Amino acid sequence: MTCSVHLYNPYKHGHINASKTQENEMSECDIQEIFSSVGKDYGFRSVTAAFSPENDLKVCWMRTGPTIDFWVSDYLESAPEDILESVAEAIYRKIRGSGDDSYPERVVEFLTSRDFAEENRGSYLQRKGGVSTDRIGRHQDLDASYRRLVRRGLVEREDDLVIGWVPLGIKKDVGNSSVLMRTALLNRRLDNPFMDDDLIDYCLFTQITFVQMGFYQDSRERRERLEELIGSYPHHERYESALRDMGLGNGEELSPEC
Template sequence: MWKGKTAGDEILIANYNSKNRTVTDGHLTEIFSMVGHRYGYDDVKAEFSALRDFKVRWQRSYKWAIFTVSDYLDRAPDDVLENLAEVLFSKITGQDAQYGDVFLNYVTDRQLTRTNRKDFLKRSRNLSKTSIGDYHDLNDCVNRLRDQRLIPDDIECVLTWDNSGSEKAAGVSVLQGVVWVSKVLDQKGIPEYVLDYSVYHMMCYLMLGFNPGPDMEYDHRRLIAKHPMRYDAESWLNEHGLFL
C-alpha cells in the first residue's frame, strides 16, 4: 500500500517542469486526488511513465489508489486530466462515466498525434519504421485500397512492419496513427488480397477514430464487410495460423 500523504483538496494551475515543460507528477496527483475524494478515495497517487501505448495502469484497495499514466498526456490541460480521472474512478467503482469532448478533442488532435507518434515509434522496438519490406511495400496496399475507394485519399498514418513474429497478422494504434503488419506476411507468394485486407482491417479503426463507445465493434464489422475479398483473406490467414 502506498503510505504517502494525501494530497490537498485544492487544485492549482498546472505547474511545468522548466526543462521540458511537462505537467509534474505532483500536480497530476493533485488532480487525481481531487476527483478520487468524490468517489471515497482519501489516499491517491498518480505519476507519468514512458509507456509505449496510450494507457493508464492502476492499483487500488478500499481507500487508496495508485495510477501510472502514459506520458503522452504530460502536457495536457487540467480539464483533460480531470476528465480522465473522472472516467477511471467511475470504472473502478462500477459506474459508467464517458470521456467528455474536452478529452476526446485533445487526444485526437492531429498535431498531438504527430508529436506523440515519434515517441511511440522509438519505444516500439519490434517495428521496422518503414513500409518497405523484403518483398512487399505496404504503400502499395494503400494505393490499391484507394483505387477501390475503400479508404479516403486524405487518411493519415504511418505504415510499418512488425518483426515480433506474432501470430497477429496486423495491428494499429488509433491515437498514434500507426498501422503495422506482421513480417510473416513479407514473403514471396503471399496473395495481395491478404496483405490488402490486413491493412484495410486496421485502417477501418483509423477511419472510425478514437471511439471507446459500445458501438465501435459493430461499426468496424460494418466497414470491413465492404472489402470484396474479406472472407477469402480471413480464411487464408486462419489456414496459416494467423489472425486479426
C-alpha cells in the same frame, strides 16, 4: 487490488521500456494534486499519482481501502489541467461504479487531435520495438498496396498516416495498429515472397479501416462497425480463409480488443 483501464487501447501491444522527452510537460506534483483533489470527492483520502512510460494509453491503479495509487500513461504529460481532471473523474467513476464513466467530448477531441498523435507517435513506435516505417519491405510494397486501395475507393488517402511493418513474434495478428497514433502496421510475417497483391491489399485494408473508423468509446459498437466494414470487402471470406491457412487472423477486434 491492482487494476488498469485503457483510455483507448490501439489494438494489441508489446512491452518496451522507453522514456519520452520532458519538454513542456506537467510535473509529477501537478498530476498528484489533480488526482488527490478529485479523489476526495469519491472518498479516497490517501492518493498518489505519477506518470509512467506505458506502451498503451492507460491508467493503472492499486487500491487498498481508502488508499489508492495511480500510474498514468506519460502520453498525457502535456495534457492541459482540465483534460487530466476529466480523465481522473472518469476513472474514479469507473472505480466506484457510479454514473457515466465515458470521457467528455473535450477529452476525446484532445486525444484524437493531430497534435496529440505527432507529439507521442515517436515514443509509441520506439516502445513497440523493431517497427519499420519504410513502406517497402523485403518482398512487399505497402505504398503500392495503399495506392491500389485508394484508387479503388476502399480507403481514404491521408498524408499523416504511418504505414509500415512490425515484428509480432509468435502472435497471430495480421497487424497492430493505432487510432490515436495514426499508425497502420502489418505483421512482418506477411512480408514474404509468397504473398500475392490481393491478399496484401486485404490485410492492409483491415488495418487502415480500423484507424480511419476513428475513436469509439463503446467497444461493442466499435466491434460491430469494424466487422461490418471488413465483411464488406470483396471476397472477404476467401482472404480470411487464406489467412487462417497461414495461422494468422485479425486479432480480437474481429474479435477486437482495441
